[in-house]
Amino acid sequence: MIRALPPFAAPLPPAAGxxxxxxxxxxxxxxxxxxxxxxxxxxxxxxxxxxxIELRAVARGQAPGVEGALLVDLRADGARLAGALLADAELERQVRERLARKPEQAVLLRPARGVDMQRTVAVLDRLAIAGVRELGLLPP
Amino acid sequence: MRPPFQRRRSRLDTDDGVLPLINVVFLxxxxxxxxGRLSSADPFEIAPPDSVSEGEPSETPSLILVAADGRMALDGEELPLERLVERLAPATEGGEARELRVKADGRVEASVVVDLLGRLDQAGIGKVMLLTLPPAGAG
Structure with missing residues (x-):
């Protein structure tokens, strides 16, 4: 009975191939x-x-964040620190100087109406490069 | 009449011709x-601001989009600011400070985003991350 089955290695007929x-x-x-x-x-x-970038908003009436913080006013014509209009590089230098005196100095950035996000991010970058760790955004 | 051996060889050759192409396509x-990373398309066009920051993006469940003209969307659905904050409020009642990503257009007024941040802060979302791109050419 078993022998009736063709062995596996049997060559296939040409038609099947x-x-x-x-x-x-x-x-x-x-x-x-x-x-x-x-x-x-x-x-x-x-x-x-x-x-x-982490953004931190500081509400207008929120005292603890604003107390003793350095305010950077950002308007269409440029950034102002304590009322003086400064170029970005000069702003970075002055903020760095202040941080050298007081390392935990908080800085608040207040973009005015008409200032776009790209400009704000550029100034945030400057401040971060200057070493600011406590950085907040104020509504105009 | 050619032997069948040769005919089979020539057919193999035609397959061999496309194999390198298929290899490259597979690669x-x-x-x-x-x-690549598959991402859902935004409901409006957004050109995010350039930044030199090195912060690695984290995955947070929610993403707010802000278009150049101030329109906003939460997770791909366009909503006005009031509805957006309403929509987020129930999720923040758990107590812990939640995290959120914001993808804002570089041309939008900063006061719009700062306003949004203030509203989110009131809604209990303490940590808001702004998505940026590295400046072109600094790759």
Whole structure:
């Protein structure tokens, strides 16, 4: 009974070999799908290198944050520290000087109406580079 | 009549021709899958401000978008400021200070964002992170 089964290593008849060759899985549909996936991932994924700044708002009537803090007024024409209009580099230098005397000096930035976010972030960067750790934003 | 051996060889050759292409396409596919980050599209166009800060972005559950003209959206849904704060209020009743990310356009008035910060502070959200991009060319 067992001998009636053909052994596995038996050579296939020529016709069967031909049929198997014709039934080879074509890679074309696979490549199509892979191309579509590639285009999807190329269009849908983003490579933006996000960074973060912590923003702290100080309400107008909030005494503890404002008491003794250095106020930087940011208007359309430039940044003012204690009433004097300063260039960004000069502002950074003066804030650094004050921090050398009092390392825990809080600084409040008050952007006026008409000042855009990019400008505010640039000044926040300056202040952070100067070493300010207590940095708050005041509403105009 | 050519022997069948040779015919099979020539068909293999046509497959061999596209194999390097497929290899490259596969590599590109895997690169984009692993290196890119899928993100949902924003309801309006936002050009975030440049900053030299090095802060690594953290994943917080909520994201507020602020467009250049002051429109706001919470997690992709456009809402006016009042509704937005209302929507966030129940989530903050747990007691702990919550964190939130804000993606604001660089051209929006700073007072709009400061106003939003004040409202969020009242709603109990103490930590607000502003998303920025490194300046172009500093990559």
């Amino acid at each position: 031909k049929a198997r060759r014709r039934a080879r899985i074509s890679i074309t549909p696979l490549v199509d799908v892979v191309f579509i996936l590639l285009i999807f991932f190329m269009l849908a994924s983003s490579f933006l290198d996000w960074r973060m | 590109l596919l895997i690169f984009f899958m692993l290196a």
